[in-house]
Amino acid sequence: AQRVTQPEKLLSVFKGAPVELKCNYSYSGSPELFWYVQYSRQRLQLLLRHISRESIKGFTADLNKGETSFHLKKPFAQEEDSAMYYCALGTTGGFKTIFGAGTRLFVKA
Amino acid sequence: EPEVTQTPSHQVTQMGQEVILRCVPISNHLYFYWYRQILGQKVEFLVSFYNNEISEKSEIFDDQFSVERPDGSNFTLKIRSTKLEDSAMYFCASQESGPGNTIYFGEGSWLTVV
Numbered sequence: 001a002q003r004v005t006q007p008e009k010l011l012s013v014f015k016g017a018p019v020e021l022k023c024n025y026s027y028s029g030s031p032e033l034f035w036y037v038q039y040s041r042q043r044l045q046l047l048l049r050h051i052s053r054e055s056i057k058g059f060t061a062d063l064n065k066g067e068t069s070f071h072l073k074k075p076f077a078q079e080e081d082s083a084m085y086y087c088a089l090g091t092t093g094g095f096k097t098i099f100g101a102g103t104r105l106f107v108k109a
Numbered sequence: 110e111p112e113v114t115q116t117p118s119h120q121v122t123q124m125g126q127e128v129i130l131r132c133v134p135i136s137n138h139l140y141f142y143w144y145r146q147i148l149g150q151k152v153e154f155l156v157s158f159y160n161n162e163i164s165e166k167s168e169i170f171d172d173q174f175s176v177e178r179p180d181g182s183n184f185t186l187k188i189r190s191t192k193l194e195d196s197a198m199y200f201c202a203s204q205e206s207g208p209g210n211t212i213y214f215g216e217g218s219w220l221t222v223v
Binding site: 032034036042043044045046049086090095096097098099100101 | 140142144150151152153154157159164165167200210211212213214215216217
């Protein structure tokens with residue numbers, strides 16, 4: 001079965017501290033992994049995808065097929081990073097993207 | 110930058126009434142989706158639509174739900190007889206090319222069933 005697990009509902013860190021939002025997936029095929037972000041009162045938007053291997057707003061995520069993980073990391077959190085973050089799994093050959101339950105990141109001043 | 114637009118942004122309806130939520134996907138996109146998010150819960154896949162037909166649907170998408178692309182630009186979600194538990198934010202999304210690529214979301218339509 002295809003599943004995305006984000007174990008933390010809420011993550012609270014101080015400004016300038018490192019942050020890691022965890023994501024594990026379950027999928028027998030070749031996965032396409034994404035991180036979407038939803039800032040307050042805004043639409044869901046793509047933050048980054050594993051295939052592009054880029055850093056967006058200082059965030060990076062590495063796909064670890066051995067651990068079936070795609071954790072999101074940022075070395076120094078900023079207050080404007082406070083948002084809801086969703087890990088998502090795109091299934092090749094299928095027609096849906098499955099979202100994790102989301103992690104609310106709160107960056108304190 | 111092109112965006113997915115949804116109307117209405119908020120609708121209140123009485124239980125048992127029919128509701129139509131409308132979406133205008135990004136114009137060159139070929140794949141269309143509806144997702145739902147009940148307050149405090151995760152984003153749930155409802156249905157995907159490609160080449161004028163449903164590609165995949167979840168167990169949530171029962172006979173009360175239907176989708177249509179009536180005129181080549183709009184993409185609608187109809188709930189035939191709303192229930193209290195249909196209260197949620199409904200997100201329309203579109204995608205230029207196939208599954209596994211970036212999905213672009215609308216701002217959502219908040220449906221309240223009373």
